[in-house]
Amino acid sequence: MLIGHPPRPAIAMTFDLVLNVAAAGILTGLVYGLMALGLSVIFGVTRIVNFAHGEMMTAAMYGAVLLFATVKLDPLLAAIPIGAALAVFGYALQSAVINPFIDRPEHSQFMLMVAVAIVLVNGLLMIFGPNAQNVMVGYAFDSYQLGPLLIDATRAYAGAAALLVAGLLFAFFRFARLGKAIRACADNQFGAAVVGLPVKRLYALTFALGSACLGVAGCLLVLMIDVSPPLGPAMTLLAFVIVIVGGLGSMTGALVGGVLIGLSEALAGLVVPPSAKSMVSFAILILVLLFRPQGLVGRRA
Amino acid sequence: MLRVEGLDLFYGDAQALDGVTFEVKEREIVAVVGANGAGKSSLIRTIHGMHRPRAGSIRFEGRDIVGQPSHRICELGIGQVAEGRQIFPSLTVLENLEMGAALRRARAQEKASLERVFGLFPRLAERRRQAAGTLSGGEQQMLAIGRCLMGCPRLVMFDEPSLGLAPIVVYDVFEVIRRLNREEGITVVLVEQNVAQSLRFADRGYVIENGRIVMEGSGPALLADDGIRRAYVGL
Numbered sequence: 077m078l079i080g081h082p083p084r085p086a087i088a089m090t091f092d093l094v095l096n097v098a099a100a101g102i103l104t105g106l107v108y109g110l111m112a113l114g115l116s117v118i119f120g121v122t123r124i125v126n127f128a129h130g131e132m133m134t135a136a137m138y139g140a141v142l143l144f145a146t147v148k149l150d151p152l153l154a155a156i157p158i159g160a161a162l163a164v165f166g167y168a169l170q171s172a173v174i175n176p177f178i179d180r181p182e183h184s185q186f187m188l189m190v191a192v193a194i195v196l197v198n199g200l201l202m203i204f205g206p207n208a209q210n211v212m213v214g215y216a217f218d219s220y221q222l223g224p225l226l227i228d229a230t231r232a233y234a235g236a237a238a239l240l241v242a243g244l245l246f247a248f249f250r251f252a253r254l255g256k257a258i259r260a261c262a263d264n265q266f267g268a269a270v271v272g273l274p275v276k277r278l279y280a281l282t283f284a285l286g287s288a289c290l291g292v293a294g295c296l297l298v299l300m301i302d303v304s305p306p307l308g309p310a311m312t313l314l315a316f317v318i319v320i321v322g323g324l325g326s327m328t329g330a331l332v333g334g335v336l337i338g339l340s341e342a343l344a345g346l347v348v349p350p351s352a353k354s355m356v357s358f359a360i361l362i363l364v365l366l367f368r369p370q371g372l373v374g375r376r377a
Numbered sequence: 378m379l380r381v382e383g384l385d386l387f388y389g390d391a392q393a394l395d396g397v398t399f400e401v402k403e404r405e406i407v408a409v410v411g412a413n414g415a416g417k418s419s420l421i422r423t424i425h426g427m428h429r430p431r432a433g434s435i436r437f438e439g440r441d442i443v444g445q446p447s448h449r450i451c452e453l454g455i456g457q458v459a460e461g462r463q464i465f466p467s468l469t470v471l472e473n474l475e476m477g478a479a480l481r482r483a484r485a486q487e488k489a490s491l492e493r494v495f496g497l498f499p500r501l502a503e504r505r506r507q508a509a510g511t512l513s514g515g516e517q518q519m520l521a522i523g524r525c526l527m528g529c530p531r532l533v534m535f536d537e538p539s540l541g542l543a544p545i546v547v548y549d550v551f552e553v554i555r556r557l558n559r560e561e562g563i564t565v566v567l568v569e570q571n572v573a574q575s576l577r578f579a580d581r582g583y584v585i586e587n588g589r590i591v592m593e594g595s596g597p598a599l600l601a602d603d604g605i606r607r608a609y610v611g612l
Contacts, residue, residue, distance in 0.1 A: 253479065260465045260476045267463035269427060271477050271524060272451025 092224045097342045099225050103235030105338020107296045109331035110238040111311065112318035113245065114289035120325035121262040121282040124174055127189035130311025131196035132287060136162055136294030137303040138204055144211045151211055152233055155295035159288040166287025170280040178279070193312065200305040208302035216299075234296035241292050242331055245285070249327070258282050262325075317357050321364045323374020332373055336360070378403045378564055379424070379455075379532060384433035386416075386423050386588075393419040394430070395588040401532065406558055406565040408579035408596065410572045410609065416588035417568040418460055421534045425457050426450045437532075451480055456530025460537045462521040466510025470501055473509045473520055477527030486529060494523040497553065515546035522553060532564040533557070539571050547571075551578055572609035576600045584609075 115129050126132075139158045143149040169192070177185050218229035249255040261268045261278050268275050301307075314337070319325075322333025337357050344356035364371065379401040386394035394416050401407045411417055422428050424435055426447040435443050442450055465473050474494060478487040495502035498519040504512065509520055518538060525533055535554065539547040551574070557563045569575040576582050576596040584592040584605060592599065599605055 253475065256468065256472050257476060257479055260468060260472075263465040263467050264463055266459070267465055268476075269447045270425075270457050270459045270463050272448040272480050272528060273476065274446070274448045 094343070094346065095224060096226055097346055098339060099227055100231055101339040101342025102335055103227070103231040103338070104300060104342065105335035106235040106238040106242075106331070107293055107300070107334075108314065108318055108338050109334025110242055110289055110296070111293035112315045112322065112330040112334050113242055113327060114286035114293070115315045116286075116319045116322070116325060116327060116330040117245070117289070118283055118286035119319070120327075121258055122170070122174075122178070122279045124170075124178075124185060124283075125189065126283075126286070127186065127312060128193035128196055129290065129315050130313070131193045131200075131308035132162065132165070133290045133294040133297070133311055134303060134305065134308040135196060135200060136291040137298045137307070138200060138209075139291075140295040140298045141209050141211055141303060144213075150213060151295040151298050152237060155237065155292045158295050159291035162291030162294075163284040163288040167280045167284040169287075170283035171276070174283070175276050175279065178276075193308065197305050197308045200308070204305070206304060206306075208304040210302040211298050213299065228300075230299040234299050237296055238293065241289065245289065246327065248285075254281070258285075314354075314357070317361045320371060321361055323371025326371065326374045329371050329373035333371070336372075378405075378438060379566070380434075380436045381420075381424065382434050382436075384420070384423060384435065385431045386419055386428055387431050393588050394423065397433070397585070397588070397590055399583050399590060399593070401564060401566055403564055404558065404562050405581065406554070406567060406579045408567045408569060408575040408582040409585055410569055410575055410582060411585035412609075413570060415585045417570075417585060418536055419588070420585070421457060421459075421536050421566070421568055424450075424534065425455065448480075451528055451530075452482055454482065454529070454531035456525040456528050456533045458518075458521050458525050458533060458535045458538060460540060462514075462517045464509045464512075464517050464520050464524070466508065468509055469506055470509050470512070470520060471505040473524050474501070474527050477524035480528045483527060483529045487527070490527045490529060494526055497526075497556075498523055515542055515549070518542060518546070518550055519553075522550070526557070530563065532566065534566040534568065536568050537570060538567070539569065539574070547574075554578075572605070573600065576605075 111133055115126055118124060118126050136158050139161065140151040140154045143154045144151060174188065177188055213230065215229045220227045220229060220232060249259055257273050258278050258281065260273060261275055265275060318333040318337050319330055321336060322329030337360070340356045340360055341353050344353040348355065382398050384394050384397040385392070397420060409417055409420065419428065423430050426442070426445050426449070430443060434441055437453055437455060442453065465476065468476070474491060478484060478490055483490065500516055501519060501523055504516070509517065512520060538550050542550065554565055554567070555578070558565050567575050567579060576599050579596045582594065582596050582599045583590050584599065592602070592605070
């Protein structure tokens with residue numbers, strides 16, 4: 077007798093099915109993109125690689141679960157207080173813990189961020205336990221029909237909200253004086269100090285902004301997937317794959333990379349078992365590293 | 378206006394400044410000249426709060442500014458045009474200038490400052506929407522000066538403004554510095570390797586060697602000194 081995978085039900089791989097899966101993947105990918113955008117903004121300006129990225133987002137997801145369980149707050153609305161809470165956390169983390177490390181060698185920054193990640197994930201484990209939790213909103217099973225497309229309401233809202241927040245962030249960096257000052261720091265840190273920009277405070281603000289993106293992304297993601305502490309490291313890795321595919325430090329790259337990875341994960345789910353679908357993301361990562369090491373949208377360093 | 382006394386600066390174990398004492402009076406042009414690595418940039422950066430001295434005092438209008446962060450020192454009215462221009466290459470010319478006016482002391486006059494800078498450098502007005510990284514070296518130096526002026530400084534420290542520029546452009550840069558000094562009363566500290574030109578240009582000069590001030594005097598007097606002519610001017 078053959079031992080192995082249980083036989084999978086034969087699904088007719090119609091064009092419609094592929095189209096539907098692709099649409100779902102793109103919407104999920106926008107949320108991934110928002111998460112990666114946070115990482116990319118932080119790295120692009122402070123040159124700090126946030127190894128606690130996924131863990132911070134997981135904490136945000138638990139925040140959304142908690143707010144839903146206690147006061148029935150919809151995660152779409154919880155995104156506002158949780159985004160703000162993560163911003164405060166990010167600001168404090170940068171100004172109290174990371175700023176003293178700015179001039180230290182990279183490996184000590186790396187160890188610092190890994191330590192923050194481990195503290196976070198174990199803290200979550202102690203508080204919430206190892207079981208997966210989720211949020212069951214009233215519209216969890218609603219969907220929209222768009223021609224041949226059948227789109228989950230949760231995914232549609234999450235994707236749209238991610239796009240909106242990303243758009244706001246782009247506008248902030250393009251038009252606001254503070255946004256331009258942060259870009260100036262990213263462009264030339266010494267030059268920023270020369271003209272009297274408060275570089276360390278701007279770094280902390282950048283960390284706050286990147287963390288706020290994460291907070292929002294966590295709230296959106298909790299509409300689509302269950303949360304458990306091990307999701308933290310997995311999401312950190314995913315965020316890295318996305319920013320490297322898209323182009324480290326490039327904001328557009330983070331979004332493009334997010335959509336691409338979301339799409340490829342979803343489509344891979346059609347042909348390989350779900351547990352193996354991240355294989356495809358890593359295959360894409362290897363191809364990008366081989367043939368376009370600066371990332372799809374990134375400039376050559 | 379600015380008084381530096383007994384300034385010692387170390388990078389690790391290496392001493393970069395050794396008991397530097399010098400003074401700048403209001404509306405003066407003071408040149409600090411010396412060879413590459415003599416400590417000229419270290420001096421400017423220490424005054425501007427970028428390095429912390431081990432000993433000594435820096436007083437600006439009577440107030441000790443040692444230990445203050447750069448942005449506070451800028452708020453007092455000390456500007457710097459740094460070596461290598463240090464513009465923001467991916468920001469537009471206009472955005473670069475805006476960043477110069479981010480200081481609290483300068484915000485109210487931002488519009489007037491912009492007109493003044495565009496009047497001084499019409500080239501920058503023409504290229505205001507262009508990314509600053511696409512400007513020529515001379516234009517970037519103009520931008521760096523303009524950006525500094527946007528902060529309404531009363532004293533400006535120029536660090537090697539002639540470095541890497543064509544002689545004709547160097548002439549323009551020095552001319553602009555002179556105008557700022559004469560017409561707007563901006564006090565100038567000029568740090569240069571270009572010894573002959575800057576001593577001819579300055580009211581007073583200091584010669585710095587291995588982090589130590591070895592000579593001071595009026596520009597012409599220093600220029601006439603045999604030792605200096607042999608060591609720096611090549612005559």
